[in-house]
Amino acid sequence: MYIKNMPRQIRIEYPGAHYHVFARGERKDNIFFHNEDYLKFLEKLKENLEKYNVNCLAYALMPNHYHLYLITNEANISKFMQSLNSSYTNWIKAKRDIVGHLFQGRYKAILVDKEEYSDVVIDYIHFNPVKAGFKKLPWQYKWSSCKYYTDKTQDLSFLNIEFILSKYSDNLNISKDKYKQNLVNKENYDLPHRNLFKGIALAGEKYKKEINKLITNQKEDIDLPSTKMNKKRGAEFYISLIKNHFNISEKDIFNKKYNNKFRKYFTYLTKKYSRLTNIEIAVYLKIRPESVSNLYTRIKEEIEGKKEYKADMRKIKCEITRSDP
Structure with missing residues (x-):
């Protein structure tokens, strides 16, 4: 387990940690401009998932920001994200002749209590394009993982959909139908970010205790x-x-x-x-x-x-x- 020293946010890393990660373009400018850019980011995402032994459960790529739900099998979220963002930044700046920073500061990585909040966060990610007004239904948006959760003909090799869908049924097709119905019935898709535990985690009472232990046992300096x-x-x-x-x-x-x-x-x-x-x-x-x-x-x-x-x-x-x- 590691706790990274960074301004304004404690970053806890440990094997098996779940994260909601998001990054925004500088001055809220676009980070994706053409279909080719979205495809390249997904290509870079796949490469780094394999390189750093990280699982991706969900994503939504918006014109000026993106959301990811990740599980790190090693304590390496910082290394993974640095590699992902820098590799895509180098490509897009050369391709589109961009000068200056692509992303607005550092990415955000919120710890997620897998028992109580994994479903909430993944639904939020899938509804992001709907909230932004791009589509009326979440599975209609091309650049999110939602269609792989709802369409029986769609599959993506690097995406781990079983973690969530297995909660609905042992049968994948039935699970996809039930998950889709869950989205149809969903009335609220906002995240309780105002209630973040210590500013770093969506956590139930049990997980809060685990985080306190991780902070107590940290070996590196932290900032508040x-x-x-x-x-x-x-x-x-x-x-x-x-x-x-x-x-x-x-x-x-x-x-x-x-x-x-x-x-x-x-x-x-x-x-x-x-x-x-x-x-x-x-x-x-x-x-x-x-x-x-x-x-x-x-x-x-x-x-x-x-x-x-x-x-x-x-x-x-x-x-x-x-x-x-």
Whole structure:
């Protein structure tokens, strides 16, 4: 299991993980322009699925973005996605004479609780073209996997449809009929993304516990998602956190003795992960507001460079993450 260090999102990787992955064009510009482009992306997708031992359960390729449902048999979603996006980017930029970035930032990878949310996510992916107004029925859209779930004459070698269809019947044709009827009867095809667990997963209660264990046992540094930067993360929150973690007093935190690491941690956390202004932070540190930014820059370099500081900060970040609902 690995937890990747990336801005604004913890990325958990482990064998057997399910992901809803999506990526959008720069400035919401198109990433597909002609039928040939969609076909090339599917070709690249197939190549990388085989190369990295990843299963694809569903996809929807829209003009300016795409959705994938993936299962990684190894802890390698980052390597897979980097290879997929870069290989397609290199091809399309050469083919269409595109200058600059193709994709808008990094792709998003949301962990999916396979027991409670796999059906929901795959239905959402299949309804994406309907929601965008391209077709009235999801299986009518050419560049999604839905037709392979509903049409008895359609098959795609690299697509794993059995994971979902086996829930309906042992007979594939019957399963396709039942799945199609499920789509016909479906009234709501939105994802509960506002209820993401820790900003990274669609999870039931059991899976939430598993994610907390993965975060606790992580071996690499993590960054906190932007959702942590809210008004609840004020000075008192970080004072209490540092006091309890190190079993010290508030006086110990703000002692101006040379090289006081607790004071450094307070400065780093409030400056980076709260909405406190320099003036507000300065009141606690008893320094001039204009000195806060320079102090933070120096402390940031120390924390990211010293093993002791990095280890302490990693544990503190894990405590913050575990404490979130």
